[in-house]
Amino acid sequence: MNRKRWLFLSLFVVLSAGIWAGIYFMQPTVSGFAGSSPPAYVFKDKVWELRFTKPMDASTITEDSVYVQNEDHERVPVSASLNEAGTVLTVTAPKEGYNNLEAYTLHLSEDLKSKLGLGIRGEQTMAFEVVEELPAAESTDYLKKYFTAILDQQKTQERPYSASDEASDSAGDTAQESSSDAMGGGGDFSQTNNQVDGVSEADIVQTDGEFIYHITGNQLVHIVEAGDREAIEPVSAISFEEEFYPSQLFLKDDTLIVIGDKWMTKADPDEKASRDSQPAGDMSVTIAKIYSVSNPAEPELIREAGAEGYFNSARMIDSHLYFVTNFSPNFWLLEEDQDVELRPHIWDSSKGGSFEPVAAEKISVIPENEQGEYAVITAIDISSPDSEITTETYLGTGGQLYMSENSLYLATSNGPYTIMPIDIMPAGQGASETTIYKFDIDGSSVTFSSKGTVKGGVLNQFSMDEHDGHFRIATTEGNTFGDNRNSLNHLFILNEQMEPVGSVEGLAKGERIYSARFMGDKAYMVTFRETDPLFVIDTADPEAPEVLGELKIPGFSTYLHPLDENHLIGFGMETDLVKNDSAADSPQVRQTGMKISLFDISDFSNPKEKDTEVIGGPGTFSTLMDNHKALFQHKERSLFGFPVVVYDEKPESDDIQFVNQGAMLYTITPDGGIELASEIMDEAQEGQQYEDWDSQIQRMLYIDDTLYTVRSNKIESHELPE
Incomplete structure (x- = not known):
């Protein structure tokens, strides 16, 4: 050739x-x-x-x-x-x-x-x-096949979405639902700001009116006797074993519950026998420690319960504790070891000292889903030290939790059964739909009831609500960043079988939900891009909800709180628009301080911003803006308070500087508007450029006429404003 x-x-x-x-x-x-x-x-x-x-x-x-x-x-x-x-x-x-x-x-x-x-x-x-009904996993071989399929999909970047894939623009930080008690409320002492009446939520501080229980920054729970005095020293402190980090507290009568995370490490990773008594690999577990505090000076540990995985959320109804963990096994190890443990481990201290894997036949598989994650729901009656602990394990779900007195809901944002490689997915398109799983609650019994699916991604637990036998949920669908801002906002109503019956769709194109609040048969939704539209939606007819009114103002509210049936308080940020040098470019949104708004909603078709207060300048923030439990309220005195860190612009400069940190209290009334009642501020020290986390005020509470500020390292007392 x-x-x-x-x-x-x-x-x-x-x-x-x-x-x-x-x-x-x-x-x-x-x-x-x-x-x-x-x-x-x-x-x-x-x-x-x-x-x-x-x-x-x-x-x-x-x-x-x-x-x-x-x-x-x-x-x-x-x-x-x-x-x-x-x-x-x-x-x-x-x-x-x-x-x-x-x-x-x-x-x-x-x-x-x-x-x-x-x-x-x-x-x-x-x-x-x-x-x-939900089928059981049946065997460990089934689990191997299930996770091997997910592993194969991940290798080709063609996988189903998991609960952790929620788009950042579809799952924001805060939004709130109907609640009657903030860290304040009725009675002679503060209570946690619960989302639903009768359903208690955990927080970093609790009080019974005589003692204050709070998590400190050094892995301790301090128990402090209340009193109007300068130096408040703890009467006792609960310390924990190494690697246990407390994060949440419940207080019910003489029982204190401490929920936290612990890092579990195998003594000998090469011992295959250890697989049945320890989690697969070095992983985190969630543990609830139950203490008797009948004598606060000598708290007594009476029981512990744990589940492998990271802490999702917890609730209490009467004496029943419910906590949910999400667990993703190390299924990628299947390529090296077919015997890797894929089941979550659980623990009941009354049955021994080690974690045991959940039996495969007790793992329920969520149909129509292929997510590599478990939701483990643990229920305990804390009124009886010998009560049976119920653990229900569900493969294929996770997500945001909402709970009423009779039902628990898990909302998992996901996408269609995708064939498109992840690297060419449009930004912000990950949460194209949300599946809501409903579980019936009866004491320690937790059973799967039904599921429903809606378009868009859910913001958080407060975008969900149960009312008169219907479930309501607000979602954002689409992309809110870049040049292709095609997002839309929706409100869906589902019946008890989680079947869709009504909706309001396509609100505020190009924006996303920043907060939502449900009050009776009305829904209030705040979206934002350049201005803050407050939508008033009537849901009295579940099959035909409709937008009654809309208010557009600068800034946005990240937390909406009812003052009364005709007024809402919005906590969030003030903003302005900064024009670019190029006329072709859109103005840029700039945050200019923390904002409190008083909304008059007496005329549903014409909501009004009745009064405003702006705190600090650019960079000012409050933990209230991403944690509703940071709100202090004293109903009888119309007091509202929150921790705050204040920044402001330097004179003749675009740079910002730290000013002070502490807490502010306002009197807010329908007639008087928003008035500063008191402030407890720590001025910046010489050369201080940023807030001091260790000394920041985290919560405020009251007992009788005394106001207490809770920092990570101490509690201080103050006179409660009239």
């Missing part, structure tokens, strides 16, 4: 390979059909949503290219459709639904082609089984 012919053939081979490689990579791909995955569990009305990497040709969607077969290989009457962009294929169940307890297979053939005429890379199938 002469040299020219050899070069020509070589070039032809290279070009051919390049062409075929180009065709290969231009073919639309379909993920989620991993062969190692066990059959997917779904409910009878399952709707499959599959996303493609290339726009598809709608004319190629036929009964022969997309179909579902039953166990007898007979086709069932499903319907298939593409979205307008051609990137999402929806496969809807038969009109009467699939048959319960039967197995099916979804088929996509190579006849399904892109708009370029290229078929998908080989026929794809998905096996699924229809269930009426």
